[in-house]
Amino acid sequence: xxxxxxxxxxxxxxxxxxxVSRALKDGPEVKPETIARVKRAAAELGYVPxxxxxxxxxxxxxxxxxxxxxxxxxxxGDAGSVALTQGMHRSLADTSYSLIQVPLSPxxxxxxxxxxxxxAQLTDGMIMDLTRPQDPRARYLLERDVPFVSFxxxxxxxxxxxxxxxxxxxAYQATALLIRRGHRRIxxxxxxxxxxxxxxxxxxxxxxxxxxxxxFDEGLTSHAxxxxxxxxxxxxxxxxxDRPPTGYVCVNEVVTLGILHGLSTAGFQAGDGVDVVSxxxxxxxxxLPWRVSTCYYPLSLAGERLASFLLRLLAGEDPAALQEVVKxxxxxR
Amino acid sequence: xxxxxxxxxxxxxxxxxxxVSRALKDGPEVKPETIARVKRAAAELGYVPxxxxxxxxxxxxxxxxxxxxxxxxxxxGDAGSVALTQGMHRSLADTSYSLIQVPLSPxxxxxxxxxxxxxAQLTDGMIMDLTRPQDPRARYLLERDVPFVSFxxxxxxxxxxxxxxxxxxxAYQATALLIRRGHRRIxxxxxxxxxxxxxxxxxxxxxxxxxxxxxFDEGLTSHAxxxxxxxxxxxxxxxxxDRPPTGYVCVNEVVTLGILHGLSTAGFQAGDGVDVVSxxxxxxxxxLPWRVSTCYYPLSLAGERLASFLLRLLAGEDPAALQEVVKxxxxxR
DNA sequence: CTGCAAAATCGTAACGTTACGATAATTCAA
DNA sequence: TTGAATTATCGTAACGTTACGATTTTGCAG
Numbered sequence: 208x209x210x211x212x213x214x215x216x217x218x219x220x221x222x223x224x225x226x227v228s229r230a231l232k233d234g235p236e237v238k239p240e241t242i243a244r245v246k247r248a249a250a251e252l253g254y255v256p257x258x259x260x261x262x263x264x265x266x267x268x269x270x271x272x273x274x275x276x277x278x279x280x281x282x283x284g285d286a287g288s289v290a291l292t293q294g295m296h297r298s299l300a301d302t303s304y305s306l307i308q309v310p311l312s313p314x315x316x317x318x319x320x321x322x323x324x325x326x327a328q329l330t331d332g333m334i335m336d337l338t339r340p341q342d343p344r345a346r347y348l349l350e351r352d353v354p355f356v357s358f359x360x361x362x363x364x365x366x367x368x369x370x371x372x373x374x375x376x377x378a379y380q381a382t383a384l385l386i387r388r389g390h391r392r393i394x395x396x397x398x399x400x401x402x403x404x405x406x407x408x409x410x411x412x413x414x415x416x417x418x419x420x421x422x423f424d425e426g427l428t429s430h431a432x433x434x435x436x437x438x439x440x441x442x443x444x445x446x447x448x449d450r451p452p453t454g455y456v457c458v459n460e461v462v463t464l465g466i467l468h469g470l471s472t473a474g475f476q477a478g479d480g481v482d483v484v485s486x487x488x489x490x491x492x493x494x495l496p497w498r499v500s501t502c503y504y505p506l507s508l509a510g511e512r513l514a515s516f517l518l519r520l521l522a523g524e525d526p527a528a529l530q531e532v533v534k535x536x537x538x539x540r
Numbered sequence: 541x542x543x544x545x546x547x548x549x550x551x552x553x554x555x556x557x558x559x560v561s562r563a564l565k566d567g568p569e570v571k572p573e574t575i576a577r578v579k580r581a582a583a584e585l586g587y588v589p590x591x592x593x594x595x596x597x598x599x600x601x602x603x604x605x606x607x608x609x610x611x612x613x614x615x616x617g618d619a620g621s622v623a624l625t626q627g628m629h630r631s632l633a634d635t636s637y638s639l640i641q642v643p644l645s646p647x648x649x650x651x652x653x654x655x656x657x658x659x660a661q662l663t664d665g666m667i668m669d670l671t672r673p674q675d676p677r678a679r680y681l682l683e684r685d686v687p688f689v690s691f692x693x694x695x696x697x698x699x700x701x702x703x704x705x706x707x708x709x710x711a712y713q714a715t716a717l718l719i720r721r722g723h724r725r726i727x728x729x730x731x732x733x734x735x736x737x738x739x740x741x742x743x744x745x746x747x748x749x750x751x752x753x754x755x756f757d758e759g760l761t762s763h764a765x766x767x768x769x770x771x772x773x774x775x776x777x778x779x780x781x782d783r784p785p786t787g788y789v790c791v792n793e794v795v796t797l798g799i800l801h802g803l804s805t806a807g808f809q810a811g812d813g814v815d816v817v818s819x820x821x822x823x824x825x826x827x828l829p830w831r832v833s834t835c836y837y838p839l840s841l842a843g844e845r846l847a848s849f850l851l852r853l854l855a856g857e858d859p860a861a862l863q864e865v866v867k868x869x870x871x872x873r
Numbered sequence: 874c875t876g877c878a879a880a881a882t883c884g885t886a887a888c889g890t891t892a893c894g895a896t897a898a899t900t901c902a903a
Numbered sequence: 904t905t906g907a908a909t910t911a912t913c914g915t916a917a918c919g920t921t922a923c924g925a926t927t928t929t930g931c932a933g
Contacts, residue, residue: 210661212889223913228891238911255660259596260889263918268592270638277622281838283824284622289610293643305603305662307638310626327588328543329638435827464827471829476809491616494768494797496804497829505614545919556883561921571881593919596888 211252220248231256258303269303271517272324273334274317274344277310283435283461287488287506294510295334298518304331306514313432318343325353332517334358338369340403354520356513356529359404368520368529370512374404377502377535378411381456381484384500384539386419388482390454393421394445396466397458398433405430405458412456427452438465439472446473455483460491467497486535493540502535544585553581564589591636602636604850605657606667607650607677610643616768616794620821620839627843628667631851637664639847646765651676658686665850667691671702673736687853689846689862692737701853701862703845707737710835710868711744714789714817717833717872719752721815723787726754727778729799730791731766738763738791745789760785771798772805779806788816793824800830819868826873835868 217224222245230237230245237245248254258269273295278284295306309324311317317335321344324330331354335344338359348355349365356368378395385393395412398405409428416423426448429441438457442465445452457463463485475481477497485492485499488506492499516529550557555578563570563578570578581587591602606628611617628639642657644650650668654677657663664687668677671692681688682698689701711728718726728745731738742761749756759781762774771790775798778785790796796818808814810830818825818832821839825832849862 210659213891214889224889225891225893225914226912229912232891236911241911257661257889259592259601260918261891263592263596263888263920264890264892266918277626280626281623281822281840283822283827284620287617288622289617289643290614292641293610293613293645296643305638305640307640308625310622310629312626328590435823439827464824467829468827471810477804477829489614489616490768491797494616494772494801495829496800496810507614546921547919557919558884558921558923559882562882565921569881574881590919593888594921596890596918597920597922599888 210257211249211254212257213254215252216245216248216254219252220245266328268329268331269305270330271299271304271306271332271334271514272330273306273308273513274311274320274336275308275334276337277312278434278461279312283464287460290489290506291510294507294512295514296510297507298511298514302518304518318347321347325351332356332521334513334517338403339401340406354517354526356516356520358509358513359402360532361403366527366530368516368526369531370509370516371404371532372504372509373532373534374407375411375414377486378408378456379415380411380535380537381486381500381502382412382415383419384484384537385454385456385482386415386421388454390452390482391421392424392450392452393427393454393456394452395428395456396438396441396462397428397430397456400430408458433458433462435461435465435468438462439469442466442469443473446470453481455481457483457485460485460487460489463487463492463495463499467495467499493538498540500540501538503538504533504535543590544582544587545590546587548585549578549581549587552585553578599661601662601664603638603640603663604632604665604667604847605663606639606641606846607644607653607669608641608667609670610645611767611794612645616797620793623822623839624843627840627845628847629843630840631844631847635851637851651680654680658684665689665854667846667850671736672734673739687850689849689853691842691846692735693863693865694736699860699863701849701859702864703842703849704737704865705837705842706865706867707740708744708747710819711741711789712748713744713868713870714819714833714835715745715748716752717817717870718787718789718815719748719754721787723785723815724754725757725760725783725785726787726789727785728761728789729771729774729795730761730763730789733763741791766791766795768794768798768801771795772802775799775802776806779803786814788814790816790818793818793820793822796820796825796828796832800828800832826871831873833873834871836871837866837868 213224213227217227227245230242262268299306309320333355336358338357338361340362342361345357345361345363345367349367358370360369360371382393397408400406413423431437455466457466463483466483470481483499485501487501487503492501519529546557546560550560560578563575595601632639642653666688669691671690671694673695675694678690678694678696678700682700691703693702693704715726730741733739746756764770788799790799796816799816803814816832818834820834820836825834852862
């Protein structure tokens with residue numbers, strides 16, 4: 208049993224293929240009565256347009272590519288990346304769009320990946336994370352006029368669609384929380400400063416310190432890889448200081464894991480006067496055998512927003528209108 | 541500047557479109573000299589076949605769908621699912637195939653999702669996990685003759701391609717390890733028995749107990765959801781027993797997290813004589829602030845095998861030849 | 874040089890869709 | 904009743920590719 212096509216419908220209804228096609232898109236030149244008749248038959252015969260034909264004819268691909276940071280091979284991944292995927296799928300569920308995720312492990316050439324997909328004309332639009340102030344991918348896509356939404360802002364003057372978390376505020380809140388709890392030596396364990404969100408976090412951290420009259424000590428900040436291994440090493444290193452930190456502000460859940468690991472191998476146990484504040488897209492920290500406060504924003508929601516922004520962009524909306532920054536929820540433990 | 545098509549090439553070379561097409565596929569009717577000439581020109585003009593045309597003409601989709609279990613919304617996800625994705629992409633990198641991941645949260649209708657994709661003729665082949673003994677999806681796909689590879693075996697009579705981890709052995713090893721360390725009350729925290737891998741694990745667990753002459757106590761086994769929350773509750777429940785367990789065999793890293801959480805809220809600390817053995821696809825447990833032994837098989841490798849099996853299936857290989865079961869590596873801590 | 878088989882190339886049709894100019898059917902004023 | 908204007912439908916071409924039968928070119932024996 209072959210599937211129904213426009214031709215099937217047209218011979219069945221004794222109409223031309225083109226009329227059937229127009230009727231299905233509510234073309235104004237088609238008699239309302241005919242439209243109804245065609246739609247009824249389409250429903251009966253279970254007609255579903257063959258995307259292959261549409262794609263060839265229109266040049267559209269009905270494909271969206273999401274370039275997402277992935278951990279080094281077999282390292283612990285961001286527990287939230289599944290949630291992000293789920294969110295994006297939620298937005299795309301009732302559309303004809305497919306989502307292709309391209310995992311980018313550290314060190315891989317992100318721009319090249321974007322160019323490859325664009326040049327082969329494989330995509331209608333892109334989503335990407337880990338943006339830099341002068342993000343080369345964003346500049347490339349702006350120039351080529353490819354619709355995209357970034358998870359994170361840039362410092363480019365040309366407006367583009369983005370969804371972001373208020374990182375400055377998140378780091379500020381985390382630091383302020385630790386200060387409120389009496390900590391005076393607070394470490395910031397963060398990612399490389401080439402990423403804008405890390406700069407924003409650094410700014411929030413410094414603002415909280417300044418407001419409390421605490422000095423900024425560069426030795427208490429780390430801007431290395433955002434993985435568990437490095438973070439554990441960093442803790443070990445900081446614990447050897449004259450006055451080691453007693454509070455840790457972490458950039459994500461994987462770093463939090465590394466910090467806890469570093470602390471526990473150094474002999475610390477939960478409740479030993481050391482506080483850790485995480486930054487999460489899932490409920491991971493609530494299950495850690497250690498009381499960890501956290502700045503929480505559900506990544507599934509982020510994914511949903513990102514994808515829906517892209518859909519609206521594809522529908523012709525102005526990129527400048529598709530910009531959103533949300534605040535994290537601080538969960539104190 | 542428009543991209544080169546067969547037509548561009550043909551007019552450039554003064555050959556017909558069909559000859560160019562055949563030449564590019566090394567058709568035996570084309571003069572070797574011409575083939576070389578065509579290929580040279582194709583390289584020069586940067587010709588890349590437009591998949592849209594190929595797809596329409598051949599009916600192929602060049603798309604692979606992976607149906608993978610996802611956690612409940614915003615729950616902690618399997619840390620390894622990113623690794624699985626990376627592995628699959630590694631296998632597909634040099635092909636024309638795109639990978640679409642369909643996250644299936646618990647409770648969603650897995651069979652319906654498979655049918656929808658198949659009926660809309662959107663896929664060339666599928667990958668799926670969480671198989672059951674008489675897996676309805678597998679039966680459907682076998683009947684419809686859709687190529688697929690399952691992550692996990694079934695008990696179906698008709699052979700199909702699969703990649704699996706030796707779960708019986710993994711649970712046996714985990715249990716035996718705890719017995720060696722002197723534990724006599726060992727809990728198995730596992731998934732629902734409707735899944736074959738859970739039955740296999742139960743068998744391995746029982747075998748280890750039997751070999752050591754230990755009794756099987758059904759109260760020490762749990763076959764509930766495989767998430768952190770439930771696992772934490774289960775621990776709390778078991779700790780209220782007359783003789784609570786001192787060793788825990790966990791089905792995956794999320795359950796391990798839940799167990800540790802349950803233990804620590806009950807006042808246990810690392811080193812209090814309770815041992816946990818995890819089962820992982822990443823290095824998560826090495827970062828937990830608790831000494832956790834683990835049965836390890838890198839999920840990225842699993843992903844790579846799954847995708848490469850599917851490619852070979854699509855190339856016409858016999859499903860019965862594409863079956864593999866691997867053993868975990870036991871990492872003692 | 875002819876004839877014929879083998880080798881090389883060509884042309885057409887088709888996959889399913891949509892855009893657009895051409896045609897047919899209807900309406901309505903004169 | 905005619906003709907023009909409007910409304911509804913149709914036919915053709917095109918997107919880029921491949922399959923296949925038809926046609927042309929080549930090589931070589933007679």
